[in-house]
Structures are given as C-alpha cells and as structure tokens.
Amino acid sequence: xxxxxxxxxxxxGPFGDEMTTxxxxxxxxxxxxxxxxxxxxxxxxxxxxxxxxxxxxxxxSARAYLEKHTARLMGFGIPHVxxxxxxxxxxxxxIDNGPVSLS
Amino acid sequence: xxxxxxxxxxxxGPFGDEMTTxxxxxxxxxxxxxxxxxxxxxxxxxxxxxxxxxxxxxxxSARAYLEKHTARLMGFGIPHVxxxxxxxxxxxxxIDNGPVSLS
Numbered sequence: 320x321x322x323x324x325x326x327x328x329x330x331x332g333p334f335g336d337e338m339t340t341x342x343x344x345x346x347x348x349x350x351x352x353x354x355x356x357x358x359x360x361x362x363x364x365x366x367x368x369x370x371x372x373x374x375x376x377x378x379x380s381a382r383a384y385l386e387k388h389t390a391r392l393m394g395f396g397i398p399h400v401x402x403x404x405x406x407x408x409x410x411x412x413x414i415d416n417g418p419v420s421l422s
Numbered sequence: 423x424x425x426x427x428x429x430x431x432x433x434x435g436p437f438g439d440e441m442t443t444x445x446x447x448x449x450x451x452x453x454x455x456x457x458x459x460x461x462x463x464x465x466x467x468x469x470x471x472x473x474x475x476x477x478x479x480x481x482x483s484a485r486a487y488l489e490k491h492t493a494r495l496m497g498f499g500i501p502h503v504x505x506x507x508x509x510x511x512x513x514x515x516x517i518d519n520g521p522v523s524l525s
Binding site: 323325327335336338339342343346347349350355356357358359360361362363364366368369370372374403404405406407408410411412414415416417418419 | 426428430438439441442445446449450452453458459460461462463464465466467469471472473475477506507508509510511513514515517518519520521522
C-alpha cells in the first residue's frame, strides 16, 4: 500500500537557492532509496523549519527511510525530527488530483 | 510561489473505503478551492490520525484554506488541527520526482 511520510524539523538554513546547492547530492541519493517514489522538499525561513513529504511503495520502506534520515539529520545537529507515517486514501486523492499513482 | 500545506489531526474514523464514501463530497468541494492544485488524503487507523498534504499556487491561498478547513474540522468535533505552511524547493523536488510542476 502506498505510504506517505511527513517529516519536519527545526532548521536554520541555508534556504532557497543556497539550500539547493547544499543539498543537491543528498537529493540524488534519496532518489535511489528502496521503495522511494517521490519527495517534495519543504522549507520555511519565517518559522525556521524544513522537511519533506515523501511517497513510498509501502510502509516498511517508509519506516526504514525515516529511521535512516532521522539519524542523518541529528548528525547534522538538528535537535529533533517530527516524522509521521500515513496510509494514502487513493480514491479520495484521485478526486483531488493527488499525485499518488505516478511512478 | 508554490506552497505546501501539511495538515494532520486526531481522527477516530471511518477509515479506508468507508472514509471514501463519507468524504467524497468534501473531496469534490476541495478541488474547487481558490489556488488549489492537489491533495493527498492521509489516514492512520493505528495512531488514530488523518490529514492531508496539499499543494497550492501561493501562500495566501494555502493560509485561507487552512483557516476554513480548521474551522470545519473543529465543527466535526476534532479537538485540534496541526497545520504547517511551507515553501517548496522546486529544484530539489525536481531531482526527487516531486510532483510540484503539475497543474
């Protein structure tokens, strides 16, 4: 079952184009994770937060990635990471053009 | 600038196909909201939570919708709603197949 992973955490930058430069290699490696379908990278300089919304093929892949990514972020000095795993309601998402059937 | 809205809240059901039946009309109305691009509907019977990940054309649309939706959910008896608004890093999302350039 398609699984959505919702991650956010305190983040002091860099934001915007500088974030792109700093995180490009990480983004390329994430695309290779088992069960990974897509990630939307999120950032908010006003609240000093960042994160990501991920779609995985199944819950096991999402949970394994969350464990790995949380450890990595804490290694970057991030004090805590909020991670939530959800099933996707594909029928309701389809009504709202939700991109869950892409691969 | 494309804006991602992340919403989750305590939810005791219905889940799955029953949720689809119960929420179909709401999903159809959400598709008509100003600035709305897509929503992925999320649900977790284990943690008794549900929510949604939305993409909007701009921050003002996302914030107006969050205010409206929070009031609606509280009217359904939901005790509190977690809503976070983020900018989207489109360049990093593109590397990870993030569906932010769809319309």
